[in-house]
Amino acid sequence: MFELAELKNRVSKAAYVDALPDLRSRLLELQLQVEAAGIPVIVLLAGVDAAGKGDLVHVLNEWLDPRYMRTTAYGEPSDEERERPAHWRYWLALPERGRIGLHIVAWYGPPMADRLYERIGNAALDAELTRINRFEKALTEDGALVVKFWLHLSKKQQRRRIDKLEENPETRWRVTDVDRKHLKLYDRFIAVAERTLRETSTPDAPWLILNGYDAQYRRLTVAHHLIDRLASRLSAHAAAPALPTAVPRSATETSLLGSLDLSQRLERETYQKEKARLQGLISQLTRRLRAEKRSSILLFEGWDAAGKGGVIRRITPALDARNYRVIPIAAPTDEEKSHHYLWRFWRHLPRAGKVTIYDRSWYGRVLVERVEGFATAQEWMRAYTEINDFEEDLTDRGIVLLKFWLHISKEEQHRRFEERKLTAYKRFKITEEDYRNREKWGEYEAAVDEMVTRTSTEFAPWYLIPANDKYHARIEVLRLICAAYEKALK
Amino acid sequence: MFELAELKNRVSKAAYVDALPDLRSRLLELQLQVEAAGIPVIVLLAGVDAAGKGDLVHVLNEWLDPRYMRTTAYGEPSDEERERPAHWRYWLALPERGRIGLHIVAWYGPPMADRLYERIGNAALDAELTRINRFEKALTEDGALVVKFWLHLSKKQQRRRIDKLEENPETRWRVTDVDRKHLKLYDRFIAVAERTLRETSTPDAPWLILNGYDAQYRRLTVAHHLIDRLASRLSAHAAAPALPTAVPRSATETSLLGSLDLSQRLERETYQKEKARLQGLISQLTRRLRAEKRSSILLFEGWDAAGKGGVIRRITPALDARNYRVIPIAAPTDEEKSHHYLWRFWRHLPRAGKVTIYDRSWYGRVLVERVEGFATAQEWMRAYTEINDFEEDLTDRGIVLLKFWLHISKEEQHRRFEERKLTAYKRFKITEEDYRNREKWGEYEAAVDEMVTRTSTEFAPWYLIPANDKYHARIEVLRLICAAYEKALK
Numbered sequence: 016m017f018e019l020a021e022l023k024n025r026v027s028k029a030a031y032v033d034a035l036p037d038l039r040s041r042l043l044e045l046q047l048q049v050e051a052a053g054i055p056v057i058v059l060l061a062g063v064d065a066a067g068k069g070d071l072v073h074v075l076n077e078w079l080d081p082r083y084m085r086t087t088a089y090g091e092p093s094d095e096e097r098e099r100p101a102h103w104r105y106w107l108a109l110p111e112r113g114r115i116g117l118h119i120v121a122w123y124g125p126p127m128a129d130r131l132y133e134r135i136g137n138a139a140l141d142a143e144l145t146r147i148n149r150f151e152k153a154l155t156e157d158g159a160l161v162v163k164f165w166l167h168l169s170k171k172q173q174r175r176r177i178d179k180l181e182e183n184p185e186t187r188w189r190v191t192d193v194d195r196k197h198l199k200l201y202d203r204f205i206a207v208a209e210r211t212l213r214e215t216s217t218p219d220a221p222w223l224i225l226n227g228y229d230a231q232y233r234r235l236t237v238a239h240h241l242i243d244r245l246a247s248r249l250s251a252h253a254a255a256p257a258l259p260t261a262v263p264r265s266a267t268e269t270s271l272l273g274s275l276d277l278s279q280r281l282e283r284e285t286y287q288k289e290k291a292r293l294q295g296l297i298s299q300l301t302r303r304l305r306a307e308k309r310s311s312i313l314l315f316e317g318w319d320a321a322g323k324g325g326v327i328r329r330i331t332p333a334l335d336a337r338n339y340r341v342i343p344i345a346a347p348t349d350e351e352k353s354h355h356y357l358w359r360f361w362r363h364l365p366r367a368g369k370v371t372i373y374d375r376s377w378y379g380r381v382l383v384e385r386v387e388g389f390a391t392a393q394e395w396m397r398a399y400t401e402i403n404d405f406e407e408d409l410t411d412r413g414i415v416l417l418k419f420w421l422h423i424s425k426e427e428q429h430r431r432f433e434e435r436k437l438t439a440y441k442r443f444k445i446t447e448e449d450y451r452n453r454e455k456w457g458e459y460e461a462a463v464d465e466m467v468t469r470t471s472t473e474f475a476p477w478y479l480i481p482a483n484d485k486y487h488a489r490i491e492v493l494r495l496i497c498a499a500y501e502k503a504l505k
Numbered sequence: 506m507f508e509l510a511e512l513k514n515r516v517s518k519a520a521y522v523d524a525l526p527d528l529r530s531r532l533l534e535l536q537l538q539v540e541a542a543g544i545p546v547i548v549l550l551a552g553v554d555a556a557g558k559g560d561l562v563h564v565l566n567e568w569l570d571p572r573y574m575r576t577t578a579y580g581e582p583s584d585e586e587r588e589r590p591a592h593w594r595y596w597l598a599l600p601e602r603g604r605i606g607l608h609i610v611a612w613y614g615p616p617m618a619d620r621l622y623e624r625i626g627n628a629a630l631d632a633e634l635t636r637i638n639r640f641e642k643a644l645t646e647d648g649a650l651v652v653k654f655w656l657h658l659s660k661k662q663q664r665r666r667i668d669k670l671e672e673n674p675e676t677r678w679r680v681t682d683v684d685r686k687h688l689k690l691y692d693r694f695i696a697v698a699e700r701t702l703r704e705t706s707t708p709d710a711p712w713l714i715l716n717g718y719d720a721q722y723r724r725l726t727v728a729h730h731l732i733d734r735l736a737s738r739l740s741a742h743a744a745a746p747a748l749p750t751a752v753p754r755s756a757t758e759t760s761l762l763g764s765l766d767l768s769q770r771l772e773r774e775t776y777q778k779e780k781a782r783l784q785g786l787i788s789q790l791t792r793r794l795r796a797e798k799r800s801s802i803l804l805f806e807g808w809d810a811a812g813k814g815g816v817i818r819r820i821t822p823a824l825d826a827r828n829y830r831v832i833p834i835a836a837p838t839d840e841e842k843s844h845h846y847l848w849r850f851w852r853h854l855p856r857a858g859k860v861t862i863y864d865r866s867w868y869g870r871v872l873v874e875r876v877e878g879f880a881t882a883q884e885w886m887r888a889y890t891e892i893n894d895f896e897e898d899l900t901d902r903g904i905v906l907l908k909f910w911l912h913i914s915k916e917e918q919h920r921r922f923e924e925r926k927l928t929a930y931k932r933f934k935i936t937e938e939d940y941r942n943r944e945k946w947g948e949y950e951a952a953v954d955e956m957v958t959r960t961s962t963e964f965a966p967w968y969l970i971p972a973n974d975k976y977h978a979r980i981e982v983l984r985l986i987c988a989a990y991e992k993a994l995k
Binding site for chain 2: 036068069072073076077081082085086088089090093094095119324328331332336337338340341343345348349350366374438
């Protein structure tokens with residue numbers, strides 16, 4: 016893999032100075048076009064130690080307009096970061112649409128280091144690399160350009176570079192103990208790098224491997240490649256409008272929601288007793304979960320007026336106010352709009368030991384955005400996989416994730432709308448839109464069917480709750496929460 | 506202070522049920538008006554243990570529309586939080602304009618606990634309370650409504666409440682060791698509370714002290730008070746447009762900038778030698794600062810084309826890419842616009858040990874926003890104090906803060922604009938606006954004079970750098986940075 020990159024490459028100072036002005040103009044021009052086209056650009060720099068990553072950070076910051084770019088290097092994770100899935104900090108650092116994010120080593124760092132120091136084996140490394148591929152795929156499918164540079168040095172070149180840095184008193188500090196240690200580990204590191212690059216060089220996010228020994232060569236090569244990738248991404252942007260995708264329709268007439276038994280009822284007295292008992296249990300269980308630093312996410316979807324708020328208000332009294340947060344999903348802010356749609360959910364992930372309750376959620380992508388046409392067919396179809404990957408990241412981190420759909424009949428919804436109009440402080444909840452949404456009942460029903468089919472997984476199953484009777488629905492939800500918490504604590 | 510709040514107050518269940526529907530309607534109505542008027546509302550709940558804070562969180566979340574409100578309770582600070590000024594997490598949790606933020610104990614917690622456990626004396630407590638007053642003042646002057654509730658219980662009532670909670674197996678968990686400990690500390694706690702409430706009951710953010718023993722009384726009192734405060738804030742909003750304020754003009758003809766000697770020059774050779782020496786020194790000093798977890802902020806203001814970017818690019822090669830960030834200040838995002846103008850600067854404060862370089866800064870408020878009329882006279886005049894307070898928070902936390910104004914003559918600026926047009930990759934830097942800004946040179950000069958006069962403080966002085974000669978300016982800045990770092994490390 017590194018055969019070509021071992022070869023000595025040299026560009027004379029004169030040739031460099033000659034080529035530079037044009038390249039800089041071209042880079043700036045492309046940066047402006049990228050900004051105008053709203054394409055997020057992720058440039059990733061990695062490679063062997065002392066191969067010139069720092070120098071490239073410096074010149075790229077000089078060549079490009081720094082107002083539209085940002086460099087991120089990652090140190091040891093903070094406790095806030097350690098308490099979330101490993102990719103959390105990478106998600107948060109992603110550039111907005113139209114901006115360039117320069118990321119140093121980034122998501123490749125921890126898995127490669129873990130393998131190098133034999134904290135993990137090849138199977139675990141491969142699992143991490145698959146996760147990285149999914150991550151980069153989600154970004155490129157969302158329109159991002161991902162450009163990855165691997166700076167290589169031969170063993171001899173690396174030794175020579177480090178010696179040189181050490182000779183000069185002004186650069187000696189740059190050589191760390193880790194560098195010297197890595198020099199000894201060169202062969203093993205290269206083996207890990209080869210496996211990593213092989214597994215993560217995908218059609219949409221390929222690696223460019225180059226020799227980093229000669230500064231002029233390194234800089235010009237990176238500039239040329241970046242220009243090529245930016246230009247071809249921009250022409251693809253201009254040429255190809257998103258193609259409409261055929262949507263697979265269910266062949267059957269039956270629906271998952273239609274199969275639910277909505278006649279289930281619970282007496283008020285039983286309800287009150289069960290509620291008190293289950294709330295007590297939840298309060299005990301969440302305290303134990305908190306002590307074990309286990310988070311949980313309770314997610315509620317359902318028809319308008321299905322009683323999501325009512326259920327949530329029966330859960331929260333059992334929780335410590337410092338320990339939970341209810342997140343009602345409203346329209347995204349402009350910062351959120353200028354990222355991948357999952358970004359805002361990553362953003363609000365709780366620290367360890369917390370309970371987060373979502374009143375509506377990331378499933379809006381495959382429900383309202385699908386039915387109302389706010390997302391293209393490609394976007395919402397892609398979302399099933401992205402959501403499954405996201406939820407796997409959460410549950411892998413030990414987060415207990417429960418997803419509830421509260422189901423009521425169309426008639427029951429109508430009855431509740433009318434009832435709300437009679438209570439002054441509930442009237443604000445009813446809008447014209449609620450009535451309009453009823454016209455698309457069938458389309459929503461199909462969307463729910465597909466959502467459950469595609470995203471009810473072993474690690475994050477859906478619970479469909481018959482909710483024509485509020486007492487029944489609430490107890491059902493409280494019971495399922497207790498069961499899941501008890502299982503998690505085993 | 507608590508005499509009135511010791512008195513038993515009781516509201517019958519019947520009276521409560523009778524009053525509630527109207528109060529809830531009124532609260533929702535006012536919440537919608539607050540949202541429409543874009544007023545941020547900060548409701549703060551504090552008081553003695555077991556006085557019903559949790560119950561109030563619960564009912565307020567039930568009464569108000571949760572989509573426009575958010576509850577925040579604060580646990581032990583994370584390491585990310587500990588590495589910033591103490592108020593950082595409170596700034597970040599502030600509600601957006603039009604939203605209601607319900608804050609539990611919040612910024613009152615740590616100073617009161619520190620005093621209670623005698624980690625600090627009264628003088629240090631008072632200093633913290635002054636800081637709180639400045640914080641709340643910045644918020645109310647920015648248009649926020651701050652409503653603070655103190656829930657009191659007599660010693661006997663507190664004991665009775667805790668006993669009651671302990672009797673019931675379902676509420677026993679709510680009584681913590683801390684509660685039992687506080688019961689013993691009741692008298693001392695009340696003394697600290699009295700001092701705190703006395704010092705922080707300001708005209709704009711007064712405390713409402715109420716007895717929390719009876720749930721019905723407590724809930725109705727809070728609802729009534731909240732309604733009153735919301736209504737009066739809304740009527741003030743409708744009635745009083747911001748009054749134009751007379752701006753004090755400098756009586757003299759001389760200006761600070763005019764007094765600088767712009768003829769200072771440096772030979773290229775001396776420059777190169779000095780630059781290398783100082784960069785080496787900076788790299789050593791920043792590594793030592795990092796080891797001591799000391800952050801620094803380097804802030805650059807100056808005329809267009811004064812060479813801010815050039816200076817910054819002479820600093821960054823001396824820094825470790827993982828350890829610094831350059832923040833160019835562009836237009837605020839909508840999330841930023843919907844907060845106090847300092848919010849976005851709080852938001853990006855670095856973790857401990859980092860170097861943050863601002864290319865333009867919070868001083869935009871008293872420079873471009875003043876001259877171009879983007880901020881009202883009241884707003885930018887208030888900003889001097891707010892900025893001084895902000896910078897004191899930073900330097901108190903041990904952050905080294907250096908502020909540079911790069912000064913060039915009007916003629917030199919013109920020469921540089923023309924020169925830039927000749928270099929292809931610098932052309933993008935020149936816009937029509939740059940030429941328009943030249944017409945307001947005098948106004949900007951007056952604004953700089955006033956800025957330096959009002960914000961050059963002992964803890965954060967301004968450095969005015971003659972920059973007609975780039976070599977001279979760069980070396981001057983590098984030298985001042987070294988001097989400040991050396992002083993900080995002593």
